[in-house]
Amino acid sequence: MKRKRITIMWMPSVSSKSRTFSLPVIALYIFVGMLLLSWALLATGGYFGNRLYHDYIQVREKNTDLLQKERELDALRQTMERIQKDENTIRSFLGLEKGHEETSGLGQGGEPSPDLSTIAPTDAMASGSMPFPAKPRQVSVLQRAQQLETDLQELVGTMRSQRQTWDSTPSIIPMDGTNYWFSSGFGWRRSPFTGLKEFHNGLDISGRKGTPIIAPANGKVVKKGYDKYLGKYLKIDHGGSIITTYGHLSGYNVSPGQKVERGATIAFIGNSGLSTGNHLHYMIKVKNRCVNPLHYILNAKANRLLVRPLRVEGGGQ
Numbered sequence: 051m052k053r054k055r056i057t058i059m060w061m062p063s064v065s066s067k068s069r070t071f072s073l074p075v076i077a078l079y080i081f082v083g084m085l086l087l088s089w090a091l092l093a094t095g096g097y098f099g100n101r102l103y104h105d106y107i108q109v110r111e112k113n114t115d116l117l118q119k120e121r122e123l124d125a126l127r128q129t130m131e132r133i134q135k136d137e138n139t140i141r142s143f144l145g146l147e148k149g150h151e152e153t154s155g156l157g158q159g160g161e162p163s164p165d166l167s168t169i170a171p172t173d174a175m176a177s178g179s180m181p182f183p184a185k186p187r188q189v190s191v192l193q194r195a196q197q198l199e200t201d202l203q204e205l206v207g208t209m210r211s212q213r214q215t216w217d218s219t220p221s222i223i224p225m226d227g228t229n230y231w232f233s234s235g236f237g238w239r240r241s242p243f244t245g246l247k248e249f250h251n252g253l254d255i256s257g258r259k260g261t262p263i264i265a266p267a268n269g270k271v272v273k274k275g276y277d278k279y280l281g282k283y284l285k286i287d288h289g290g291s292i293i294t295t296y297g298h299l300s301g302y303n304v305s306p307g308q309k310v311e312r313g314a315t316i317a318f319i320g321n322s323g324l325s326t327g328n329h330l331h332y333m334i335k336v337k338n339r340c341v342n343p344l345h346y347i348l349n350a351k352a353n354r355l356l357v358r359p360l361r362v363e364g365g366g367q
Contacts, residue, residue: 123191130194137201140209217312218288220266221348223255224296224332226315230257232350233329236342242326251340252295252333259328261319262303263296265310266347274302280331281323284316291338297331298323 054075061068223230234254241248269288276282280297284304287293300320310316321328334343344350 217268220294221346222266223347223350224263224266226262226264230255252331253343254329256329257319262315263317265312265314265316267312271304271306271308279324293335295333298325
């Protein structure tokens with residue numbers, strides 16, 4: 051049986067001689083099939099190539115985002131470390147235990163507790179001990195952030211509590227103005243009336259009659275009256291077993307039961323009771339024990355009484 055053939059005539063140009071080719075029909079089919087297959091492969095390759103390119107772009111963008119997040123995470127770690135240091139600094143200032151931080155080789159030591167009269171009220175009433183540090187353990191950034199948030203909340207609460215304590219601690223000179231001087235300090239002295247050695251349980255602050263006396267801290271007036279030694283006197287309870295007494299007054303500006311804030315005028319300097327001149331007898335008791343007021347006054351003027359008790363001629367005692 052004679053196979054079918056197909057004749058192809060090819061003429062490159064009008065002036066050129068034509069050429070004729072005779073091919074089997076099957077060869078044409080094979081050629082067309084291969085041409086279609088190549089087009090299909092090319093289309094498929096283009097499609098998958100385009101997909102791969104888009105996937106590559108997405109992966110590159112994700113890698114960029116991951117690198118950015120890694121940098122942000124490192125910055126967050128560094129920020130948390132700085133916050134942790136700041137928090138521990140504040141805790142140290144407030145006399146608190148350190149927060150949750152890896153520690154090792156902590157030094158410890160000290161000396162026996164000194165006499166209460168040399169300790170500020172907030173320190174004298176504070177107690178506690180630092181637990182032995184646990185073995186360090188690795189935690190995630192999220193856990194550290196959560197723990198840091200808890201520590202900061204505790205710190206804020208403590209600072210608020212400390213603020214209330216400091217607001218109620220008599221820490222300023224109970225005189226309105228600067229026209230005053232210390233005429234007799236706290237401790238042993240020679241009595242201005244008998245000439246004998248006696249213990250003076252307060253601080254004598256001299257000034258002009260009628261000079262306003264101010265509250266050195268927040269508190270509540272608990273008593274006012276007259277005593278043969280103190281004359282007209284006033285007592286303020288500041289909480290935390292701290293009571294201040296003001297003697298030899300010429301007048302009052304508050305009444306028992308009244309709450310006062312630091313800086314409020316409560317009375318006026320006078321010469322009532324057993325006194326040699328216009329002055330204020332200022333006394334602080336902590337847990338019913340007299341302490342040196344100069345240990346708590348932060349804004350006192352320089353005076354030789356800061357070194358030793360001194361009697362000044364013309365000053366009240």
